[in-house]
Structure formats: C-alpha cells, structure tokens
Amino acid sequence: MSKPRSLVLPPRTRVRRLETARGPFAVLDAEPAGERRGTVLLLPGYTGSKEDFLALLEPLGEAGYRAVAVDGRGQNDTPGPRGRAAYRRRALALDAVAQAAALGDGPVHLLGHSFGGLVARATVALAPDAFRSLTLLSSGVGRVSRPQRVRVRALRTALALLPKDRVWRAMCRLDGRGEEPDTVDVPEVADFLRRRWARTRIAQLRGAGRLLLDRRDGTEELVALPAPLHFAYGTDEMVWSTADLAAAAARTGAHHTVIAGAGHSPNVSHPRELADRLVGFWERTAAPAGVSTAP
Template sequence: MSKPRSLALPPRTRARRLATARGDFAVLDAMPEGERRGTVLLLPGYTGSKEDFLALLGPLSEAGYRAVAVDGRGQHETPGPRGRAAYRRRPLALDAVAQAAALGDGPVHLLGHSFGGLVARAAGSLAPGAFRSLTLLSSGPGRVARPQRIRIRVLRGALALLPKERVWQAMCWLDSRGEEPDTDTGDTPELTGFLRRRWMRTRIAQLAGAGRLLLSDPDGTAELLELRMPLHIAYGADEMVWPPAELAAAAARTGAHHTVVEGAGHSPNVSHPRELTDRLTGFWERVDARTEAGAAAP
C-alpha cells in the first residue's frame, strides 16, 4: 500500500462527498491552476485511500488537470456494506464508472494504483466511453509476486481470526522490517495516527474482498488487448508487488505506453510525484492530440 508522507491538502484541493448514482464517495478534488486541460480519476490500492495521491494532486493541478482521488466503497471515509458480494469486481468497477459520470466533465482519464488498477481495468472494459485513457500504476494484468501473495493470505487469515487492532499491530511490525516498498513516512504522530484511523475505518469485508480479488484475478492481458482506449503501464524500477519483467512484457504485448520511474518502488505517486506527473501528462497530451487529429479528419 501507499503511505502519504504529508497530510496537508495542496492548494485548490478540498475534501468533499461526491454524489453518484451508486451512492456518495469521499474524495479529494483538486481544481486546475489556469485553463483546464483534462480531468483524471484516481483509484487507490489495497489497504490504501484517497490520501495516497496527496503528493500527486498538487503537481497535476499545476499542470492544468482536475485530479479527483476517491475512497472506494468500504474504504476509509466511504461507507460500505458488510456483505461479501458488494466487493466483487463488477460492483467495484460500476462504482468507478458512476464516479466518472458524476464528475460532469465528460470522458476522464482513469488511473488505478495497485489494486485500484484491477478495478480500473474492469471499469474500462464495462464502459469504455466513460474514459479517455487508462493508466495502470504499479499494477499488472498478471498475478502479484509470490511474497506479496503470501502476505495477502496471511492478512486475510488474520482478519478472520484476530481483532482488527491486533492485525494492525502486526502490520506495523512487518513494515518496520522494511518488507513493504515505499513505507518510510517519517513516523510522525500525525501520520501514524492517520494510518491507524484509516485501517480501523476500512471495512473488514472490503479488505477481505480486495485481497481475494488480488489472489484470484486471472491474467488480464487479453482484456487489455480488447480495450478501446489508450493504455499506459507505469511503475517504479524497484517495483516489488508485481514482477517488473512481467509488467514490461505486458506493456510490449498490448502496445501500451510504457513508463519506468527510476528510484521508485511500488508507490511513485508518493516518492516521485513530480516525475510521475511529467510522465502522465506527456501521455495524456499525446492521447488528446490523437483524439483531436481523429476528430479533424474528413
């Protein structure tokens, strides 16, 4: 998961509720500086939240983009049902489609980080007309690496047997050993308190359901090949959750725009936000240029 290094809201950003046809979602909505060049919807990963994108919102806004990061159903500040069925792939994807529609900006660029990429991929397949492009950030169409699969299984098993507070303590111990990439938050009381609150507020059903999807999701390369929208696969050179070689192979096979952020691990959105912004906006500019050229053709 990503761990923000600061909780300060960037300029032109407000925390609010986004009302959609599928319920209300907690979002961070960053408005662009100057003329708007586009809108991007940001979906967070497993055990994460909209705050994972705080470092990215400012640079995206400065580049002229409205950037909206969302808590999915049952995640942090968005309520969610207790039932298992609510956290299957299709309902989560339909939520993302509804969120894009509720922004009122027409087709938007969609970015999913880690588990959010799985949801974003499904949303793009369900409603390609809702999105201008799809970016999978540190998220592959294939299976997660074996060490992370073991970690997810242990977490799901612990949630079924132990109080949530005990599981939180165990996770903190694992993170202190450096087994999770990009987890150095500085251990300030403010950030530690936030991370614990986020964990305690997230539904157990959401954590169990997302973990189940990560473990059972089949290779989605064929699904990506069928997508009718521009595709971008981006990740850090030190990515640990999905094997980088497999991500590179998926990008080559699908013809996706391919970004590797040097020096970054699983969360370039936290560790390298300005470099990532440059790569994202470069991709979106090419997408928009092709769209305009196509519209101008006789």
C-alpha cells in the first residue's frame, strides 16, 4: 500500500464530497495557484485512498493543474455496498466516468495508481471522449509479479476467514518489504492507516484483489484507446515487472517515464519529479501537431 508521509493538507486543497450520478465520493480537491491549465482525476491503488496523492497535489497546483484525488466506492471515506457485483471492473469504471463528469471541467486527464490503473484503463475504454489522456502510474499489463500474487491471494483468503483487525496485524508484520519508507513511527500516519483499513469495505478489498489476479494481458485494449497514453513507474517497481512495463510502452507507442530510485509509489517518494514528468506529458498532448515540446 502507499503510505503518505504526512497528512497535512496542501494549500488550496479542500476535503469534500463530490456528488455524481452514481452517488457521492470523498475527494481531495486542489485548485491551482494561478490560471488553470487543466484538471486531473487521480484514482488510488489497492488498500489505498485519496490521501496517497497528498504530496503530489501541491506541485501539480503550482504547475497550474486542478488535481482531484478520489476514494473509490468502498474505499476509506466513500461508502460502498457489500455485494460482489458492485466491485466489478465495469462498475468501477462507470464510477470514474461519473466522477469526471461531476468535476464540470470537460475532458480531464486521468491517472490511475497500481490497481487504480486497471480501473482507469477500463474507464477510458468506456468513455474516451471524457478524457484528455491516461497515465498508468506503477500499473501495467499482464499479471502482477508472483510474490504480489501470493500476497493478494493470501489477503483475500484471510479476509474471508479471519476478523479484519487480525488481518491488519498480520499485514503490519509483513509490510515494508521493498515498498515505501516505513511511516509507522509517525503516530498520526500510523493511526490513519489503521482507520483507513477499518473503513474500507471487505467486499472492495476482495473485489480489487480479484481484478489484480486477472490473467488478461490488456495491451491490445490500450493500443485501441484514442487518448494519449503514459506509462510511469520507478526503477525499483516491484508489483509489475519493469521489463514488461517497458515492453508495453514500446508496443503501444506510449509516453514513457522511469523515475530513478522510486519504488511502487513515486507519488509518495518522488512527488515533485513525478509532477514535472506528468506536466511534460500533458503539455506534449496539448501541443498542436508538428510542434515539439520539451521532454
């Protein structure tokens, strides 16, 4: 999971409910420092939440972008039903389409982190005219790595058999192996992670895990998307194979960003460098044909 290093709200950021045609969603809505150059909708990953993007909101705002990070249905502060059908790929994609529409900014940039990337891919396929671009952040095609498949299967099984607080304690014992810097020594962050886990629906955790274990490749789906595509990940990515991500970027002709020294959550560990790379991609997509922009 992504672990925010701080829970302090960046300047010009509101915690609010986004009312959509598919119900309310909890969001962090960050306005730009000056003239708005665009809007980006940010979808979090497995066991994550909108707070995973806290460090990214300020640099995006400084660059002129409104950034809206959302808790998906059943995640953290957004309510969600208990039924399995509510967490299928199409249902989650329809939610994201509704969220983009509710922002009222016309076509927006879409970024999905990890599991959020799987939702984002399906979202753009469903409503391509609603999105100016798609960024898959630490998210890819094909299956997640074998160690991650083992972890996801174990978590799904544990959630079906054990009390949720006991599963959390087991996760804490196993966590911190190659992902993000440990934040459990920061009391407010450790408290938040515990509360987030308690508030996230078991049906959401099991449903998202099921999608992460899907065997489909998805590259052809990405090739067919009309929206400009961007793969971004760290050199130390460990959920998806970096070789597979590079190959997918080449096969799809996507913009390709690799952040040196970053693990699975560059949004936490390298937010300013990631923001610079995102803005460069968005500027490139907005440039008229035949006009080059700085990388």
